[in-house]
Amino acid sequence: RKEVEQDPGPFNVPEGATVAFNCTYSNSASQSFFWYRQDCRKEPKLLMSVYSSGNEDGRFTAQLNRASQYISLLIRDSKLSDSATYLCVVNINTGGFKTIFGAGTRLFVKA
Amino acid sequence: DAGITQSPRHKVTETGTPVTLRCHQTENHRYMYWYRQDPGHGLRLIHYSYGVKDTDKGEVSDGYSVSRSKTEDFLLTLESATSSQTSVYFCATTGGRNEKLFFGSGTQLSVL
Numbered sequence: 140r141k142e143v144e145q146d147p148g149p150f151n152v153p154e155g156a157t158v159a160f161n162c163t164y165s166n167s168a169s170q171s172f173f174w175y176r177q178d179c180r181k182e183p184k185l186l187m188s189v190y191s192s193g194n195e196d197g198r199f200t201a202q203l204n205r206a207s208q209y210i211s212l213l214i215r216d217s218k219l220s221d222s223a224t225y226l227c228v229v230n231i232n233t234g235g236f237k238t239i240f241g242a243g244t245r246l247f248v249k250a
Numbered sequence: 251d252a253g254i255t256q257s258p259r260h261k262v263t264e265t266g267t268p269v270t271l272r273c274h275q276t277e278n279h280r281y282m283y284w285y286r287q288d289p290g291h292g293l294r295l296i297h298y299s300y301g302v303k304d305t306d307k308g309e310v311s312d313g314y315s316v317s318r319s320k321t322e323d324f325l326l327t328l329e330s331a332t333s334s335q336t337s338v339y340f341c342a343t344t345g346g347r348n349e350k351l352f353f354g355s356g357t358q359l360s361v362l
């Protein structure tokens with residue numbers, strides 16, 4: 140089983156739609172959580188951190204459920220520029236501390 | 251942008267040859283990572299380092315070795331390149347456990 144699993148996608152949505160991505164993690168030593176965005180042929184970049192209390196950044200809302208080992212990302216009022224791959228990321232404390240990425244969910248926002 | 255530089259940006263090599271990829275950072279970050287990215291697999295961790303001369307294996311470490319002799323440089327070596335190692339390789343760094351990763355621009359490696 141992969142340590143971090145995401146919806147496979149792709150998601151195809153019209154502009155203005157609300158879209159939700161899910162992610163589960165398996166390692167109970169997971170300590171911190173993030174969503175990254177990756178555009179085609181580019182390096183990933185941080186979209187937002189995910190906190191237990193839930194957090195919002197403009198049109199983006201992230202939530203964490205530690206009991207269920209589940210993370211989500213909600214995008215409201217989708218824009219064409221939101222088209223990208225969204226990566227769920229987990230930091231795991233193994234003594235050495237490593238960062239594991241989900242395989243990513245591709246989003247296409249259409250006019 | 252963070253000062254993460256990968257070299258080379260592109261490389262074509264033949265099966266069986268050794269290859270070394272370099273990651274150089276100017277951020278004085280403690281943690282450094284090498285990932286490979288392939289269609290359908292996303293980013294997979296090859297090796298990581300949590301300090302000078304402190305390294306550990308990731309999930310796809312077979313056929314790869316790393317070295318970190320100073321804070322700013324993290325080298326990834328393919329001891330004998332195989333076609334299955336054709337991929338895009340990303341280096342990343344972070345200063346702490348709950349801090350974001352900074353990525354280099356990637357190295358496209360083709361093994362023929």
